[in-house]
Amino acid sequence: MIKFFIRIAVDYSKSITVKRSKNYFTLLVLFCSSIGYSQLSITGKVTNEDEKPLVSVLVSIYSKKNIISNTITDSIGSYSFKNLKMNNYTIIYSYSTLNDSIPLVRLKTDTIINFRLQKANLLDEAIVKYKNPTLTRKIDRLIFNVSDTDIVYGNNIWNVIEKTPLVSSTSDGEIQINGTSGAIVYVNNKRKMLSGTALKNYLGSIPAENLKSIEIITTPPSKYDSEGSAGILNIVFKKNKEEGLIGDLSLSSRQTAVNSQAISNSLNYRKGKLNVFTTAYLSNRNRQPKFSKEILYSRNNNQLENRVINSFNDFEIESPGFNLGSDYQINSKNIIGVLFDYSGSWHNEKRIALRNDYFKNSGSVYVTHNKDELKSKTFSINLNYEKKIDSLGKALTFDLDFLKFISRNNSVSATDMIDQMTNNPLFNLNTFRSSSPQENTIGSFKMDLEYPVNERFSFDIGLKSSISVIDNNLIFENRSSENVWENDILRSNLFKYDENINAVYGLFNHELSSKWSYQIGVRFENTISKGWLQKVKVIDKNYNNIFPTAFLKYATSKDKSYVLAITSRITRPSYWDLNPFRTYTTDETYFEGNPFLLPSKYYRQEISYMSSSSKGTLTIQLATSQTFDEFFSLPSNPTENIISNKKTNYGNKYGFSNTVTYYSQLQPWWKLTSTLLSAFVNTKGSYAENININDKTYLFSVSANQNFTISNQKGLTCSLIVSNTFPNTIVNTHIGNRLETEIRLRKSIGNLNITLSAQDVLKSNKxxxxxxxxxLRITDENYHDTRSVALALSYSFGKSTIKDKRDRETGISDIKNRM
Structure with missing residues (x-):
């Protein structure tokens, strides 16, 4: 791999105006009488391109990215390393404005390496980039390298998540991995304390042009929060490692039934020890979704037999936001950082629901007009301090986080009976309104210690404490006469919730040999939660949980490996799920939160196999899982003709899954990334008064992302993305077939990218x-206005130069990457 980088750098250097010379270094191998485990040495001399000795060149020797020793060349340019064992080593030469040079040495005997440093290595204003495979696999995660794909142009982060392998999402912001709900989102390894619709709106407002990768972590190690039964999505942004000012500006317009627009600007400035970065964005998202529902009531019902509801929605979401961050390197061992983030959402929606009720001998028609206004804003700040203890990789980090989420949800609903002959209103059946101010205040403190003992042993320990204060006030009012509103005390409530989670963890890594390695971890959490409904304490819990994790890796060769993983997690209800606010479709159909939801526990055991060759990379994953006290959004018929949907702890779920991912460069112009998921799921339980669940179902989905290079000279590429989820059943809900399609055409003109795309061409994403x-039988069909065409412009600007000082990974990162 290192030779590959050097070869690219040399080939590129021939194309620029500065005259380039080839690197020359001579390896003189002296055979000694003793080899094997004898003490060996590396000696040599460093010169410039005129073959004059270079004094005070820093020469460093690494073994598997762990530094072994440093030395400086003397007055005649000589250096030496003694007492080395037979092994593979990397030598780094650093001098003034000359580029670091990295030859790889397979040391079997005493060796002489003479090296020539050249000014040509500066690559004046040129940066050599290496494209990673679209999919890469590590011990605990699948990495989707989105920066090397076309889907980042003109999209937001939520759109990219929906196209990520193994990942699916719902319209209410729930993220599933491998068909399991409850995924938690991290941004640059820091958890985002939002969920549901609030999370969807936040991620849907952030442009994707600055994305580097999305990591799908199905079996998170113990150092991560135990929250999230499906695992973790870690969203990783690009980092600028060059000095100077660089930036990106993007504009996009998407046409569905209505038009949406977005604009964003990212800037990054690095100078010496200071790095400052910021992103500002503004999006205006408009949609006109359509929903239909048919309800067949019990034959024993002497009145209503059938109800059909058609809902036509029109919404607009304006999302302004920005973030500002800075890192400052106090010295070589101390770094401090701060990050401030603001995001807003101004959601205005009008919903017209036409309801047809069919009785035995008659029928009636009603129309419900709903008007929703949801305004929310999120402020968060992170303070970070990192202390590098030594060159081996020992490091201590501290994080202090604070988040404030404020929302105001106002809704007005009016239902009129309609004359079926004239379609004119006959009389007003009812009119009501609701308001739900919500405030979430969250603070946390975290400390992590990474402690490599030697090349093969390391351990991590850490602690975290978080406090959450949730305040929801639901005000429900009925209109008794024109402009006269009366409080409905039966449907109004005041809900407050406090939660304190304290956790400690330990993690141990051990590489037994070049083939065998393992990781063992445990996380202990204490949770104290209290809740008040109408100022009466209804929740008072203090409980402990232990979450063990274990990984065992066997690498038959460099390109083939097996990993056995065991993990345990917990899924706590989102703060929005606990909010008892009701969202009405009609006056007799609504969704509501449940303040009495219990957390569910999740256990997973998986074995994965990865093989890489010239034909591509294949990953196979087999897993079993058990979920206890799972909660799911379920319908019920509490009284007469009322249909209520709310999340409920219904029982347990048992799953068996098989996931296959394949990446291949089929032709120089054709790249394929494909995923296949098959699973068997058994759910058992009950809810409401007498609704029993005992369902067995099969899940099957396939997806393919194909990238075609039409012309390198003209900068033309094309992408075709297809994903199909076949019919399946979750709990007691049968889900029909869903086909998602997207075609993207991109034209590159220097730093300008022009992207034309079309989504849901067949209008099959329903x-x-x-x-x-x-x-009771309920049938739904929801179309979210996804068929669209979009035009996006993205321009990169600024000037940067290669830094004199290289960013190096810590010793601990190498051990973790091998795991």
Whole structure:
């Protein structure tokens, strides 16, 4: 790999105006009488391109990215390393404004390496980039390198998540991995304390042009929070490692039934020890989704037999936001950083629901007009300090986080009976309004210690404490006469919730040999939660949980490996799920939160196999999982003709899954990334008064992302993305087939990228549900206005130069990468 980088650098240097010379170094091998485990040495001389000795060149020798020793060349340019063992080593030469040079040495006997440093290595204003495979696999995660794909142009982060292998999402902001719900989102290894619709709106407002990768962590190690049964999505942004000012400006317009626009600007300035970065964005997202519902009531119902609801929505979401961060390197061992983030969401929606009720001998038509206004804003700040203890990789980090989420949800609903002959209103059946101010205040402190003992042993320890204060006030009012509103005390409530989670963890890594390695971890958490409904304490819990994790890796060769993983997690209800606020479709159909939801526990055991060759990279993953006290959004018929949907702890779920991912460069102009998921799921439980669940189902989905290079000279590329999820059943909800498609054409002109795309060309990306609740049958079909065409412009600007000082990985990172 290192030779590959050097070869690219040399080939590129021939194309620029500065005259380039080839690197010359001579390896003189002296055979000694003793080899094997004898003490060996490396000696040599460093010269410039005129073959004059260079004094005070820093020469460093590494073994598997762990530094072994440093030395400086003497007055005649000589250096030496003694008492070395037979092994593979990397030698780094650093001098003044000359580029570091890295030859690889396979040391079997005493060796002489003479090296020539040249000014040509500066690569004046040229940066050699290496494209990673679209998919790479590590011991605990699958990495989707989105920066090397076209899907980042003109998209937001939520759009990219929806196209990430193994990942699916719902319209209400729930993220699933391998068909399991409850995924938690991290940004640059820091958890984002948002969920549901708030998380979707936040990620949907951030442009994707600055994305580097998305890491799908199905079995998170113990150092991560135990939250999230499906695992973790870690969103990684690009980091600028060059000095100077660089930036990106992007504009996009998407046409569905209505038009949406977005603009963003990212800047990064690095000078010496200071790095400052910021992103500002503004999006205006408009959609006109359509929903249809049919309800067949029990035959024993002497009145209503059938109800059909067609809902036509029109919403606009304006999302302004920005972040500002800075890192400052006090010295070689101390770094401090600060990051401030603000995001807003101004959501205005009008919903018209036409309801047809069919009785035995008659029928009636009602129309419900809903108007929703949801305004929210999120402020967060992170303070970070890192102390590098030594060159081996020992490091101590501290993080202090604070987040404030404020939302105001106001809704007005009016239902009129309609004359079926004239379609004019006959009379007003009811009119009501609701308001739900919500404030979430979250603070946390975290400390982590990375402690490599030697090349093969390391351990991590850490602690975290977080406090969350949630305040929801639901005000429900009925209109008794024109402009006269009366409080409905039965449907109004005041809900407050406090939660304190304290955790400690330990993690141990051990590389037994070049083939065998393992990791063992445990996380202990204490949770104290208290909740008040109408000022009456309804939640008072203090409980402990232990979450063990274990990984065992066997590498038959450099390109083939097996990993056995065991993990345990917990899924806590989102703060929005706990909010008892109701969202009405009609006056007799609504969604509501549940303040009495319990957390669910999740256990997973998986074995994965990875093989890489010239034909591509293949990863196979087999897993079993058990979820206890799972909660899911379920319908019920509490009284008469009322249909209520709310998340409920219904019982347990048992799953068996098989995931296959394949990446290949089929032709120089054709790259393929594909994923196949198959699973068997058994759910058992009950909810409401007498609704039993005992369902067995198979899940099957396939996806393919193909990238075509039409012309390198003209900078033309094309992408075709297809994903199909076949019919399946989750709990008691049968889900119909869903086909998602996207075609993207990109033209590159220097630093300018022009992207034209089309999504959901076949208009097949729909939610289709069929639910049986005892004698009650419900059928839904929801279309979220996804068929669209979009035009996006992205321009990179600024000037940067290669830094004199190289960023190096710590010794601990090498051990973790091998795991």
């Amino acid at each position: 939610d289709k549900y069929r639910i049986q609740v005892n004698d």
